[in-house]
Amino acid sequence: MDLLADFREFQALQRHREALKDFHLRQALGDRDRHRAMTIRIGEALFDFSKHLATPETLSLLIRLAHARDVAGWRDQMFSGAAINTSENRAVLHTALRAEPSADIRVGGVNVMPGIADNLRRMATFCDQVRRRKTSGATGRAITDVLNIGIGGSDLGPRFISEALRDVHDGPVLHFVSNVDGHAISRALAGLDPETTLVIVASKTFTTEETMLNAAVARRWLVAGLGERADLGLHLVALSSAPDKAAAFGVKPERIFGFADWVGGRYSVWSAIGLSVMLAIGPERFASLLAGARDMDHHFRTQSFEKNIPVMMGLLGVWYRNLWDMPAHVLLPYDDRLARLAKYVQQMDMESNGKAVGRDGRFVGCGTGPVIFGEPGTDSQHSFMQLVHQGQVIPADFIAVIAPDHDLADNHRSLLANCFAQSRALAIGQTLEEAGGDTGRIFSGNRPSTTILLPQLDPYHLGLLLAAYEHKVFVQGIIWGLNSFDQPGVELGKKLAKDIVAGMAQGTVAAQGDCSTAGLIAAALYSDGREV
Incomplete structure (x- = not known):
C-alpha cells in the first residue's frame, strides 16, 4: 500500500496548503453565500462547515484524495459484510444492528438480519417485563435498580446514552461500574438493595479481567444479601457471546443476550450491549435511537461526497492533522446532557485510529488519530478555552440543541449565545485596535470549527449524531490506510x-x-x- 505522501492528490493538497498562507476566516466569512454553500442538512439537523480553513478548491482536492484512497469502495465493502477487519478476518457490521429488518446482509453466505431481529425482540420482551415490574428477584420484590458492569464499549456507550436521554427515563434506575478500582464497585453497591437489584455483566468473551473481577464482587454481594440458597439467576443478566461461561456464572439461558464477533466493542451500543439503555427508555425509544443511526447510514451511503456529512467531517480532520500538523480535536457540546460525548467519541476515535501500522503491516508514515478531548459549554469556557483561543490551534466541534427540555428560556438563550459567540471568536479573533491597544487581548482568530445544531435531543437525533462520528472515524481510517477495528x-x-x-x-x-x-x-x- 502506497504511503499517503506518495499520492499525487496529497501532494496537490500540500501545494494548496502553501497557497492558503494568507487565508483568514475574518475575510472569508464576509461572503454571505459561504454559510449556505458549506452547510449540510439531514432532516432538521444542521452541520455548518463554513468556519473551516477551506475554500471550494480545498474541498475538491480533499474529495479527490478520498477517491484515490477508495473511501467509497471500502464503505460499500463494510456495509456488505466483507471482512474489512483484516487483522482478525472479520466483517464490521455494527450498521446491520440498526438496518431495516427486511435487509439482506450476509456473512459467510448467511443473512444476519433474522438473528438481529430475534435478539431485539428478546431484549424488548425482557425489558417490558422488568419495566412493568412483572419481573421479581429471589424474594419476590420487583426490580427497581440495574447495575451494568462492563468496561470500554460495554460501559462508555450505554452510560453516555443513558445519561444523554435521562429526561425520558421511565424504567428502573441505572448504575454503572467499569473501573477495576474497588472503590467504584464498593460505592455502587453501597446504595443498592440486593433484593431489588438486577446485575448486568457485559463482556463479549466473559473473560474481560476488570469486568469479571467486578462481577465476582457483585455476585458475592448478592449471596451475602440473599443467602446461599437464593436463586441468584433472577438477579443476573449476561451480554456475551460466550453463553457457556455466562451459564457457569449462574446466568439463566433466557437471560443471556449475545452478539456476533463482527460487533466491535466501541460500536456495540446498538447491540445487546444497549440493554441497560432499553431498560431505562423502553423498546420504542430504543428503536428510535436505531432509526436515527440508520438514517445517517443511508446518508453516508448515498450522498455525494460534496454533501456527505461524515465524509466532510473526516476529510477536514485529515486536512488539519496531515496538512496543518494539528494533533488534537476538541468537542464542545453546549448541552449538559451531552457531558460524556467527548469521552465516548474519544474511545471510538483514538482506539480506532490511534495507530502507526497500516492494514498491510507497514508503518503508515503520517500522523493518524488526533487527541480527542472536550467538556460541555459553558464550563469549558472557564477551563481550557483560553488555550484554544490563544494557544495551540485546535479544531473544534460545537454541538447545540435548539429546543431544550426545560422552560428556562433565559438560560437557554444564554447557552446558545455563548456557543455561537465562541465559534465566532475562534474564527475572527480580535485585533489590537479592537482590543483597545491591549496586546494581551489580541486573538489571532482563523481557528477552525464545525457547528452542529440538533432540533432537539431525543433518541432519534442522538443516534443520528453518533453514527456521523462513527463514519467520520471510518473515513479517516481509510485515508490513513488503517484497520480501524482492532486494538x-x-x-x-x-x-x-x-x-x-x-x-x-x-x-x-x-x-x-x-x-x-x-x-x-x-x-x-x-x-x-x-x-x-
Missing part, C-alpha cells in the same frame, strides 16, 4: 498486567529488565523500603 495497544497492556498481577499475588516482582516497574511493584508490596 493491539489494549491487548499489550492486558498481557503485561497478567504477568505482574500473578507475581504480586505471590509476593514477587515480575518486571525483568525494567528497574522502574520493578521498583514500583516493590514499593506496593513491601513497606520496609527494600529495593529489588
Whole structure:
C-alpha cells in the first residue's frame, strides 16, 4: 500500500496548503453565500462547515484524495459484510444492528438480519417485563435498580446514552461500574438493595479481567444479601457471546443476550450491549435511537461526497492533522446532557485510529488519530478555552440543541449565545485596535470549527449524531490506510498486567529488565523500603 505522501492528490493538497498562507476566516466569512454553500442538512439537523480553513478548491482536492484512497469502495465493502477487519478476518457490521429488518446482509453466505431481529425482540420482551415490574428477584420484590458492569464499549456507550436521554427515563434506575478500582464497585453497591437489584455483566468473551473481577464482587454481594440458597439467576443478566461461561456464572439461558464477533466493542451500543439503555427508555425509544443511526447510514451511503456529512467531517480532520500538523480535536457540546460525548467519541476515535501500522503491516508514515478531548459549554469556557483561543490551534466541534427540555428560556438563550459567540471568536479573533491597544487581548482568530445544531435531543437525533462520528472515524481510517477495528495497544497492556498481577499475588516482582516497574511493584508490596 502506497504511503499517503506518495499520492499525487496529497501532494496537490500540500501545494494548496502553501497557497492558503494568507487565508483568514475574518475575510472569508464576509461572503454571505459561504454559510449556505458549506452547510449540510439531514432532516432538521444542521452541520455548518463554513468556519473551516477551506475554500471550494480545498474541498475538491480533499474529495479527490478520498477517491484515490477508495473511501467509497471500502464503505460499500463494510456495509456488505466483507471482512474489512483484516487483522482478525472479520466483517464490521455494527450498521446491520440498526438496518431495516427486511435487509439482506450476509456473512459467510448467511443473512444476519433474522438473528438481529430475534435478539431485539428478546431484549424488548425482557425489558417490558422488568419495566412493568412483572419481573421479581429471589424474594419476590420487583426490580427497581440495574447495575451494568462492563468496561470500554460495554460501559462508555450505554452510560453516555443513558445519561444523554435521562429526561425520558421511565424504567428502573441505572448504575454503572467499569473501573477495576474497588472503590467504584464498593460505592455502587453501597446504595443498592440486593433484593431489588438486577446485575448486568457485559463482556463479549466473559473473560474481560476488570469486568469479571467486578462481577465476582457483585455476585458475592448478592449471596451475602440473599443467602446461599437464593436463586441468584433472577438477579443476573449476561451480554456475551460466550453463553457457556455466562451459564457457569449462574446466568439463566433466557437471560443471556449475545452478539456476533463482527460487533466491535466501541460500536456495540446498538447491540445487546444497549440493554441497560432499553431498560431505562423502553423498546420504542430504543428503536428510535436505531432509526436515527440508520438514517445517517443511508446518508453516508448515498450522498455525494460534496454533501456527505461524515465524509466532510473526516476529510477536514485529515486536512488539519496531515496538512496543518494539528494533533488534537476538541468537542464542545453546549448541552449538559451531552457531558460524556467527548469521552465516548474519544474511545471510538483514538482506539480506532490511534495507530502507526497500516492494514498491510507497514508503518503508515503520517500522523493518524488526533487527541480527542472536550467538556460541555459553558464550563469549558472557564477551563481550557483560553488555550484554544490563544494557544495551540485546535479544531473544534460545537454541538447545540435548539429546543431544550426545560422552560428556562433565559438560560437557554444564554447557552446558545455563548456557543455561537465562541465559534465566532475562534474564527475572527480580535485585533489590537479592537482590543483597545491591549496586546494581551489580541486573538489571532482563523481557528477552525464545525457547528452542529440538533432540533432537539431525543433518541432519534442522538443516534443520528453518533453514527456521523462513527463514519467520520471510518473515513479517516481509510485515508490513513488503517484497520480501524482492532486494538493491539489494549491487548499489550492486558498481557503485561497478567504477568505482574500473578507475581504480586505471590509476593514477587515480575518486571525483568525494567528497574522502574520493578521498583514500583516493590514499593506496593513491601513497606520496609527494600529495593529489588
